[in-house]
Amino acid sequence: MEKLAYCYVGGIGVTKDLTQATYWLQKAAEQGSVVAQVDLGMAYRNGVGMEKNRNAALYWLEKALENEKIAELETFTHLNYADVKIRIESLKDEGYSSAQGKL
Secondary structure, eight states: OHHHHHHHHHTSSSOOOHHHHHHHHHHHHHTTOHHHHHHHHHHHHHTSSSOOOHHHHHHHHHHHHHOTTTTHHHHHSSOOHHHHHHHHHHHHHTTOOGGGTOO
């Protein structure tokens, strides 16, 4: 699911489609992929492939920090635990709540 999402992001073997990408990221995130959880959180934060939803962003970023596979994050992305923590604090400082973002 996660790989399919990234194919849609880059138009690799499929037509580039950010809506489809976020659909598949959501599926992968729900299955426990820490990378998908962070990427989905950032997509919600920035409104990529969907409407901005800072509460949902916070929910998925916090979910990633709770994930036992959080150490995999640095292996597969440019982010690490501290980066995700900073983004979470920034959203909280702006007044957003993960309780309101659970989808």
